[in-house]
Amino acid sequence: MSSENHANAVHSNESCAGWPRMLARAREVIRREAKALESVADRLDEQICKLADHILLTPGFVVVSGVGKSALVGEKISATLASTGTRSISLDPLDALHGSLGRVSSGDVFLALSNSGETDELRQIVRALKEQPVLIALITGRADSSLAQAAHNVLDIGPLQEVCALGLAPTTTTTAMMALGDALALIIQERRGFTRRDFARFHPGGSLGRNLVRVRDLMRPVETIPVVRPGTALAQVLVIICRATDCSGVAVVLDNNEKIIGLIDSETIAVDAGGAQHFNWEARVDPYILPPPDRIYDDATVSDAIQIFGRNSGAVLSVEDTSNRFIGLLSRRDLDEQRNALRT
Incomplete structure (x- = not known):
């Protein structure tokens, strides 16, 4: 065996030796996030019902916005809303602060995503929207934050600990936000009476269509x-x-x-x-x-x-x-x- 092949074999053996610990950690991550979702479900209150009813009654859009990982979660929530019968768009906060806030109109719902509830860009947007008849909703981990105090409707996921070993990378919190967005979209879908035929109209492509x-x-x-x-x-x-x-x-x-x-x-x-x-x-x-x-x-x-x-x-x-x-x-x-x- 050549020295290069021998080195690869040794490296492969060392890698395989570490797999049990990696597998255990991967399972732990998923289980901890699942446990966190249980706590979010228990914390949920009538605020989500009030928000759903308002969205059902309004002719406007649900405009979803967040910064960083929350922005990515917001795009998914907006897409799920749109595909289940609720008109929705996602809005980049930076673009909003430089002209795109004009996409938000009277009768719309502005749904902000901020775990800290102190995201500066969203705070600026909310201050500007206070001058319009727009309902401001917030998904956050801090119900006492400045954004929560300014919002008309707050969906509180609670103070969740990130599953990241450093406690820094958005993991548990983004999972909770996405699950909460799914819950909102689906209770609206069911109250709207959205049928399989309606779903087919919005999903004409691929095997689903x-x-x-x-x-x-x-x-x-x-x-x-x-x-x-x-x-x-x-x-x-x-x-x-x-x-x-x-x-x-x-x-x-x-x-x-x-x-x-x-x-x-x-x-x-x-x-x-x-x-x-x-x-x-x-x-x-x-x-x-x-x-x-x-x-x-x-x-x-x-x-x-x-x-x-x-x-x-x-x-x-x-x-x-x-x-x-x-x-x-x-x-x-x-x-x-x-x-x-x-x-x-």
Whole structure:
């Protein structure tokens, strides 16, 4: 073994020897933070309910702001609020002090994050906002701080000890602030009656969107689709298709029980008829009916539709409700547009 390989092996052995202590410390960090969250939950009072009610009643934004690690936590809280139905933005305090405070308007809620409750930039902002009809809320570890005294609503996480060995790096306190922000966002979401469908509108991208967006959200309802009956004159069918807003030259053939018999494709008619000069204007639609497309239920997901289209080359799927009634068409083109949106 070369001297370099020997040195690496010795270093690796020494490193592995220290792993049990590192693992024990990692577990201790998580357990101490979990214990701290229990104390925050016990300390929580009606202030969070009052703040939630005010946010539900106001037409404005929740403007979240903090400095340093609190700023990063604030961005996450703001994002969670926005994704669960509450209009929210995050605001950098330094930018706010140099013009961006204009983003805060009458009726907004200014939510400040400061463990000490003495962050100078936030104190300056609060002094300026006192001149406006803005509710000032604070997440802090000191309910007797100057920011707490100036705020209308205080969410107190209490005097938590950082789990950092030096007691300096924001760890326990930022975890507590983030958990409190989650609690606020979710009680508002539930009181608002925010549904899975609402959630899908705000999360159209990636696997989350594919699992939440339903076929009924993408399909073309039967009321917007050209529909004909067996025995209809071919010329009349072509007129109906041409007058349709957008069904890609396809009409649906239904029987008297509103069951789908098949499709009529204007391009197929044109080819089979041999062009306009040979077109039989007295012909009926029946010989030109194509087999019905594969079906899919309206509560199926985008992922389900992708799988079905992957198994066939058809341009559309027949959409049915739970009573097996035909209620619309899902086109491959509409699905592709949705898939492109999911990738962005």
